[in-house]
Amino acid sequence: MHKPWIPALLFVAAACIEVSPIFATPFALQMPTSIARPPRPPAPQSAKSASKPSQPAPKSTSALLPTSFAGWESSGLKPTGNVAQADPANVTALKEYGFTDAVLSDYTRDEETLKIKALRFADASGAYGAYTFYRQSGWPREEIGTGAASDHNRVLFWKGNVVVDATFPHVSAMSGSELRELASQIPVPAGNKSLAPPILAALPQKYIDAQTTHYALGPSGYVGSGGVLPPDLVGFERGAETVTSGYKLVSGSATLTIINYPTPQMAVAQEKAIAAYLKAGNSQEHPFTKPLQDSNQSALEVKRSGPLVAIVSGDPIQDDAHKLLASFHYEANLASSFSGSGDTEVQKTAKLVVAIITLVAVMFLAALLLALFLGGGRAMYRLMRGKPISAVYDEEFTKLGLSD
Numbered sequence: 001m002h003k004p005w006i007p008a009l010l011f012v013a014a015a016c017i018e019v020s021p022i023f024a025t026p027f028a029l030q031m032p033t034s035i036a037r038p039p040r041p042p043a044p045q046s047a048k049s050a051s052k053p054s055q056p057a058p059k060s061t062s063a064l065l066p067t068s069f070a071g072w073e074s075s076g077l078k079p080t081g082n083v084a085q086a087d088p089a090n091v092t093a094l095k096e097y098g099f100t101d102a103v104l105s106d107y108t109r110d111e112e113t114l115k116i117k118a119l120r121f122a123d124a125s126g127a128y129g130a131y132t133f134y135r136q137s138g139w140p141r142e143e144i145g146t147g148a149a150s151d152h153n154r155v156l157f158w159k160g161n162v163v164v165d166a167t168f169p170h171v172s173a174m175s176g177s178e179l180r181e182l183a184s185q186i187p188v189p190a191g192n193k194s195l196a197p198p199i200l201a202a203l204p205q206k207y208i209d210a211q212t213t214h215y216a217l218g219p220s221g222y223v224g225s226g227g228v229l230p231p232d233l234v235g236f237e238r239g240a241e242t243v244t245s246g247y248k249l250v251s252g253s254a255t256l257t258i259i260n261y262p263t264p265q266m267a268v269a270q271e272k273a274i275a276a277y278l279k280a281g282n283s284q285e286h287p288f289t290k291p292l293q294d295s296n297q298s299a300l301e302v303k304r305s306g307p308l309v310a311i312v313s314g315d316p317i318q319d320d321a322h323k324l325l326a327s328f329h330y331e332a333n334l335a336s337s338f339s340g341s342g343d344t345e346v347q348k349t350a351k352l353v354v355a356i357i358t359l360v361a362v363m364f365l366a367a368l369l370l371a372l373f374l375g376g377g378r379a380m381y382r383l384m385r386g387k388p389i390s391a392v393y394d395e396e397f398t399k400l401g402l403s404d
Helices: 005-019 088-096 124-134 175-183 198-202 219-224 264-280 318-326 332-337 345-384
Strands: 072-074 078-080 099-109 112-121 147-151 154-159 162-167 208-216 241-249 252-260 301-305 308-314
Touching (some): 088 124, 088 219, 112 124, 124 154, 124 162, 124 219, 154 175, 162 175, 198 208, 198 241, 198 252, 198 308, 241 318, 252 318, 264 301, 301 318
Antiparallel strands (some): 072 099, 078 099, 099 112, 112 162, 147 154, 154 162, 252 308, 301 308
């Protein structure tokens, strides 16, 4: 019995495949190779290696420094995860900043020796803090890495979560470009680990002396970088972090200290304690630190804004100190923009896979609708004209008759 609808279905299927070649391609071939490639099978182990228990591979530290740069050749990279070997004089401070590992090396060129020490930290905040800890106030600024300063033949710079301390035998006009070449080879972490401390955004920029800015995450780093308040009054044990910076006001130099607490409630309580300490004045029961003793007592003032507490000290007149403190304020949206809420690599990969699947689904539906429209519409048009839905049965259809 003749069934005219069978050729119509065949025509629709053929049109669908012809319009959308995506159906003729396996799905894995449409995926990025890094996603679609099956995992590589593990290499067979020898009997000797299989008998030993597996141990985690040690963290590679040699990548912190290259074996050569700008004509300087390393006499041997010395990686270490021991903070006491990296800097025995500042063990506690480096631990506060999140020290992870270091590489030390002597580079030689034309019988000269360049000593370099690269310190890596858990994130960029720790590296920036360590950089400001080592850099003394007033060191000239240099254009190397993210930030740099120099003191005669010693150059200090930081990039990402790494701090580099370089000591030249003597500084030449090319020393800066040589270290810039070195900085270009320093690895930079991805994601939130590359973000600078959000508290820096709270510093007023007018009259600031950026080369005097110091960031601290603990009492040792705070005292070592010239902190104004007694460290036990800051509240580092409660998760506080501080930034201090000098300001060149009209009436004299001033120092602004900003303390960030985990919550505004903690900031309220600590503001009261600091205000009471400053109001009591220098005494045997509550002795002032030397920076407070050298300050204009009438200019000492404290202010809270959100989870931040700011203290102004130094030698300006009271009116200038008050204006500086008034320019300090906390903005929640500003802090969130530095919070590093960007997508991780895993999230980016997941979004890519979802986007590809969505694209395939949309193309499938589009191809199906187009095939139905073209094939089905043509069949319906022929049916309405009283003809078979397939042109195979047309009388004018040309046959070659090759089988006769």
